[in-house]
Amino acid sequence: MSADVLVVIERRGAAPVRAALEATGVARRLAGPSGAGRVTAVLLGTALEASAGTIAGLGVDRVITVSDPRFDTFQTALWAAAVAAIARELSSSVILLAGTNNGRQLAGRIAIRWDAAAVTGIADLSPGAAGEITVTRPVFSGRAFQEVRIGAPRVVLGLRPNAFPIPEASSPPAPIAEHAPLELGPLPSGGAVTGFESAQSGIGPDLSDATVIVSGGRGLKGPENFRLLEELALSLGAAIGASRAVTDSGWRPASFQIGQTGKSVSPQLYIAVGISGAIQHLVGMISSRTIVAINSDPSAPIFKVADYGIAGDLFQIVPALTAEIRRVRGS
Amino acid sequence: MELLVLIKPVPDPDTRLRPNAAGTALDTDGVKWVLTGYDESAVEQALLLKESAPGSRVRAIAFGPAPRTEEILRSALALGCDTATWVEQPSGLVPDPMLSANALSWACQKTPFDLLVVGKQALDDEAGVVGPAVAERLGVADYGPVVDLRWDPAAGKFNLARAVEGGLERITASGPMVVCLQQAWNDPRTAKLQNVLKARRTTIDKVSWAEVQAGVGPAVPGTRLTSFRLPPPRTGAKMIAFKTPEEAAQQLVRLLREEAKTLP
Amino acid sequence: MVDFSLTEEQKSLQDLARKFAKTEMLPVAAACDRAGRFPEDVYRKAWELGLMNLNVPTEYGGSGLSVFDQCVIVEELAHACGGMTTSIIANCLALEPILLGGTEEQRKRTLPAFCSSYHLASFCLTEPSGGSDAGGLQTRCRLDGDHYVLDGEKCFITNAPHASLYTVFATIDPALRHKGITAFFVPRAAEGVVPGKDEEKMGHRASSTSTVKFDHVRVPLADRLGAEGDGFSLAMRTLDHTRTPIGALATGIAQAAIDYAADYSLKRHTFGKPIGEHQAIQLKLANMAQEVHAARLLTWHAAWLIDGGQRGSLESSIAKCFASDAAMKVADDAIQIFGGYGYMKDYPVEKLLRDAKLTQIYEGSNEIQRIVIARELLTHYA
Ligand SMILES: Cc1cc2nc3c(=O)[nH]c(=O)nc-3n(C[C@H](O)[C@H](O)[C@H](O)COP(=O)(O)OP(=O)(O)OC[C@H]3O[C@@H](n4cnc5c(N)ncnc54)[C@H](O)[C@@H]3O)c2cc1C
Numbered sequence: 008m009s010a011d012v013l014v015v016i017e018r019r020g021a022a023p024v025r026a027a028l029e030a031t032g033v034a035r036r037l038a039g040p041s042g043a044g045r046v047t048a049v050l051l052g053t054a055l056e057a058s059a060g061t062i063a064g065l066g067v068d069r070v071i072t073v074s075d076p077r078f079d080t081f082q083t084a085l086w087a088a089a090v091a092a093i094a095r096e097l098s099s100s101v102i103l104l105a106g107t108n109n110g111r112q113l114a115g116r117i118a119i120r121w122d123a124a125a126v127t128g129i130a131d132l133s134p135g136a137a138g139e140i141t142v143t144r145p146v147f148s149g150r151a152f153q154e155v156r157i158g159a160p161r162v163v164l165g166l167r168p169n170a171f172p173i174p175e176a177s178s179p180p181a182p183i184a185e186h187a188p189l190e191l192g193p194l195p196s197g198g199a200v201t202g203f204e205s206a207q208s209g210i211g212p213d214l215s216d217a218t219v220i221v222s223g224g225r226g227l228k229g230p231e232n233f234r235l236l237e238e239l240a241l242s243l244g245a246a247i248g249a250s251r252a253v254t255d256s257g258w259r260p261a262s263f264q265i266g267q268t269g270k271s272v273s274p275q276l277y278i279a280v281g282i283s284g285a286i287q288h289l290v291g292m293i294s295s296r297t298i299v300a301i302n303s304d305p306s307a308p309i310f311k312v313a314d315y316g317i318a319g320d321l322f323q324i325v326p327a328l329t330a331e332i333r334r335v336r337g338s
Numbered sequence: 339m340e341l342l343v344l345i346k347p348v349p350d351p352d353t354r355l356r357p358n359a360a361g362t363a364l365d366t367d368g369v370k371w372v373l374t375g376y377d378e379s380a381v382e383q384a385l386l387l388k389e390s391a392p393g394s395r396v397r398a399i400a401f402g403p404a405p406r407t408e409e410i411l412r413s414a415l416a417l418g419c420d421t422a423t424w425v426e427q428p429s430g431l432v433p434d435p436m437l438s439a440n441a442l443s444w445a446c447q448k449t450p451f452d453l454l455v456v457g458k459q460a461l462d463d464e465a466g467v468v469g470p471a472v473a474e475r476l477g478v479a480d481y482g483p484v485v486d487l488r489w490d491p492a493a494g495k496f497n498l499a500r501a502v503e504g505g506l507e508r509i510t511a512s513g514p515m516v517v518c519l520q521q522a523w524n525d526p527r528t529a530k531l532q533n534v535l536k537a538r539r540t541t542i543d544k545v546s547w548a549e550v551q552a553g554v555g556p557a558v559p560g561t562r563l564t565s566f567r568l569p570p571p572r573t574g575a576k577m578i579a580f581k582t583p584e585e586a587a588q589q590l591v592r593l594l595r596e597e598a599k600t601l602p
Numbered sequence: 603m604v605d606f607s608l609t610e611e612q613k614s615l616q617d618l619a620r621k622f623a624k625t626e627m628l629p630v631a632a633a634c635d636r637a638g639r640f641p642e643d644v645y646r647k648a649w650e651l652g653l654m655n656l657n658v659p660t661e662y663g664g665s666g667l668s669v670f671d672q673c674v675i676v677e678e679l680a681h682a683c684g685g686m687t688t689s690i691i692a693n694c695l696a697l698e699p700i701l702l703g704g705t706e707e708q709r710k711r712t713l714p715a716f717c718s719s720y721h722l723a724s725f726c727l728t729e730p731s732g733g734s735d736a737g738g739l740q741t742r743c744r745l746d747g748d749h750y751v752l753d754g755e756k757c758f759i760t761n762a763p764h765a766s767l768y769t770v771f772a773t774i775d776p777a778l779r780h781k782g783i784t785a786f787f788v789p790r791a792a793e794g795v796v797p798g799k800d801e802e803k804m805g806h807r808a809s810s811t812s813t814v815k816f817d818h819v820r821v822p823l824a825d826r827l828g829a830e831g832d833g834f835s836l837a838m839r840t841l842d843h844t845r846t847p848i849g850a851l852a853t854g855i856a857q858a859a860i861d862y863a864a865d866y867s868l869k870r871h872t873f874g875k876p877i878g879e880h881q882a883i884q885l886k887l888a889n890m891a892q893e894v895h896a897a898r899l900l901t902w903h904a905a906w907l908i909d910g911g912q913r914g915s916l917e918s919s920i921a922k923c924f925a926s927d928a929a930m931k932v933a934d935d936a937i938q939i940f941g942g943y944g945y946m947k948d949y950p951v952e953k954l955l956r957d958a959k960l961t962q963i964y965e966g967s968n969e970i971q972r973i974v975i976a977r978e979l980l981t982h983y984a
């Protein structure tokens with residue numbers, strides 16, 4: 008039996024968030040080809056047309072809109088009740104949530120309301136025989152991977168962001184239908200949103216807490232060239248680190264130093280730029296989940312511990328990388 | 339103000355992770371279980387609120403097996419929680435996060451509260467479903483991930499900020515409610531020696547597994563762990579072949595997204 | 603039943619100390635060592651948590667811990683920094699003569715102040731003319747009506763520049779040797795008390811050590827501890843109680859040396875494999891592990907005897923002497939395992955050696971400990 012999947016589409020402004028597009032692709036994978044299982048996308052709020060149109064073209068079987076201003080702000084209880092009600096109505100077997108902060112918050116609530124299992128933070132998944140789904144999720148801050156087999160008849164799945172490809176556009180687009188007004192019964196009232204502060208750019212996270220670190224070495228040739236790293240860091244919301252060659256030369260303060268005599272860090276992603284990879288540097292960053300090295304010397308030791316290497320001139324690669332990341336992250 | 343804080347014993351972050359013999363879960367042999375990370379921040383937040391509203395009390399609640407669960411409840415008591423509830427987990431049961439949420443919700447409904455504080459996720463399995471699930475069971479609102487939380491005594495309301503993509507949402511809300519806290523925006527205190535000793539003598543209220551089952555129905559996990567593995571050892575970088583810098587950048591970004599899955 | 607395991611209570615104390623060491627001491631240890639900085643903020647925090655007056659009974663507001671519990675805590679603190687640990691536990695040493703030799707009135711008058719707010723006290727025994735030969739001290743105390751007048755100079759006094767109270771050992775007549783020694787407590791504020799400048803030390807650089815000059819200092823009769831001539835025995839009984847925690851301090855330094863060295867041995871590669879896979883390094887690590895294990899058990903045993911009401915002079919001497927020698931050996935081995943890096947101040951192990959060295963010298967040098975041990979041993983054969 009193939010899954011009947013309900014995928015919840017979150018929007019920012021007039022467009023679906025990127026993570027929702029990824030979820031749409033996963034939904035198709037879970038349901039199997041059209042005709043086997045069914046993928047329904049649901050959008051809630053007002054002015055849904057443009058987003059609904061985008062999603063309709065991404066290989067779903069149908070799009071349901073719930074045009075109701077109550078959903079223009081995010082209240083977990085309200086959203087969870089609505090999604091669970093629709094899933095019940097459609098007899099869905101899977102509810103798929105994008106890896107956003109809101110998506111994270113919804114999973115447990117929907118699962119209770121819909122009497123389902125819930126698994127979040129999924130980085131990979133494979134539909135198995137007999138309707139079972141097996142998912143892989145990084146745990147312990149990426150230091151290990153867990154595989155979970157889901158036997159429950161209904162399950163809420165939460166995805167990790169940026170872990171899945173965006174599906175190709177398909178034609179013809181799926182039909183879009185407005186749902187009848189939802190009667191949700193009594194719900195706890197949420198608080199009042201009193202303001203929004205957009206994240207300040209320029210102030211990166213602290214080195215020790217950062218999930219992404221962009222680190223520069225002597226290959227940068229001088230303090231003025233750290234500008235290149237700053238732009239890359241900004242595009243990723245990353246913190247900046249440095250090798251001791253850099254801090255010793257006074258290009259950056261000592262607090263930036265990573266390694267034996269500097270800080271020990273273990274971010275999800277560590278990008279070493281113009282760093283040779285001396286053992287004293289490596290001990291401070293070797294436990295990073297993914298290591299990328301950019302170095303013009305193909306035999307630099309850093310490539311022995313990196314996951315991905317680009318043997319090239321950082322002055323060309325880094326700006327291109329910044330541009331590409333800006334492009335895919337849509338900022 | 340009546341405050342509840344949910345905590346969970348997790349392996350000390352310095353633990354060297356190893357899979358068990360069957361390769362299905364963490365080998366817990368020799369693991370030191372601690373109150374840390376999100377949970378430590380949650381306890382700190384509850385204590386700060388308690389201090390900001392005289393007459394408040396904090397109850398720490400944990401679900402898990404002996405002896406580690408009792409130990410972290412004692413850690414919470416040593417930090418300044420007033421009372422503690424231990425929801426006993428029978429040996430042999432491997433709970434999934436939803437089952438834990440159900441068990442905890444049963445203990446939570448025994449104490450009327452204004453605010454229930456919980457970490458946004460546990461440091462080990464990072465599920466993040468417990469707070470909202472407990473909120474749903476108890477029929478109260480939930481907010482998360484919360485990065486700022488204050489009590490406004492004049493208004494009798496909480497002012498909080500939750501992280502959303504691209505910024506912070508400021509919210510004013512009244513209890514009872516559940517708040518799922520982001521880690522590390524407060525600076526958790528260290529327990530005083532005398533309080534550590536006193537906490538060892540405090541009685542911990544127990545909720546038996548039989549009572550939980552009678553209360554929330556037969557709890558069967560809907561999921562099963564089938565594998566626990568460490569990332570493969572590094573064997574040298576996958577070198578990206580390219581003709582132009584743009585091509586190199588595109589390939590790298592694609593690999594980070596689709597293969598490594600670590601692009602934010 | 604003999605039991606070598608820690609109680610749940612002791613494990614909690616260990617966790618507390620370990621956490622404090624890791625979050626408050628370790629991050630500043632290297633910088634304090636380099637600058638010779640006395641990190642008062644760390645000491646204040648230690649005081650707030652109750653880590654400072656470990657031996658003072660709870661009725662005076664102290665932590666009221668057994669010697670064993672003190673050892674458990676001290677080992678964890680010393681793992682992060684031996685020097686800071688010495689300064690943190692100096693109150694235990696300085697207040698012990700009041701606990702052992704003071705009247706109830708004297709205890710009530712002195713001890714609560716240390717437990718209700720942050721204050722340091724110093725133990726003043728050693729003099730420039732000699733430390734090991736405590737019977738030969740030269741600082742004089744002369745009775746003048748209802749006061750004694752103190753004259754003399756003490757040296758190498760831990761925390762002296764920062765202390766508000768000194769326990770001082772002086773003699774009514776040097777010719778009487780041991781029999782003339784008398785103990786007092788003297789507030790820093792008393793006229794004529796002049797601490798000297800902080801010494802530049804090889805290790806324990808986060809601790810502060812100086813001379814204290816007593817220049818016609820008038821001490822009320824009521825501030826004498828015990829009777830005239832009781833001072834020597836009081837000093838010795840005090841050291842019987844504090845010597846064992848010094849063994850724990852040395853054990854903590856040694857354990858840190860193993861932890862750094864073992865970790866490094868798996869990361870540093872030579873000849874195509876981690877140095878920890880070369881047998882020569884493995885043998886070294888194995889010897890280090892034996893030393894530390896023995897040091898810890900000897901310390902625990904001495905503490906257990908003392909807590910059980912025995913004097914434990916012999917066992918505490920064995921523990922202190924063995925553990926401090928072990929710390930030196932193990933720190934030395936750790937440097938060797940680190941190779942050239944071990945010799946660099948950027949790496950943590952050379953500090954361990956410098957810190958370990960003091961544990962062989964103070965609270966009774968290891969030569970003196972061996973004299974005590976041998977004397978005790980030989981009585982069984984005489
Ligand atoms: C006691 C001690 C402690 C130490 N502690 C630390 C520590 O904590 N942290 C630390 O980092 N180091 C530490 N070191 C120093 C360490 O041994 C190295 O010297 C240092 O890490 C080298 O820094 P680097 O990689 O930036 O410089 P280099 O080794 O000089 O490497 C520069 C790299 O940049 C590359 N490059 C040059 N131009 C370009 C270009 N245009 N595009 C791309 N790549 C380019 C080169 O190929 C080279 O690989 C310590 C050393 C000692 C002795």
Ligand SMILES: Cc1cc2nc3c(=O)[nH]c(=O)nc-3n(C[C@H](O)[C@H](O)[C@H](O)COP(=O)(O)OP(=O)(O)OC[C@H]3O[C@@H](n4cnc5c(N)ncnc54)[C@H](O)[C@@H]3O)c2cc1C
Nearest residue numbers: 725726727728732733734758759760963964965966967969
């Ligand atoms: C950092 C530091 C902190 C200190 N803190 C304090 C403190 O707070 N309070 C305090 O009172 N003192 C303190 N001391 C002093 C310490 O206890 C003495 O240094 C120690 O007791 C040795 O005394 P000494 O230095 O005078 O050496 P000496 O007594 O001169 O001995 C010199 C050497 O001769 C050896 N020796 C002496 N007698 C004999 C013997 N009979 N047989 C064989 N060998 C012998 C000794 O072992 C030593 O190796 C501190 C010392 C230091 C370095």
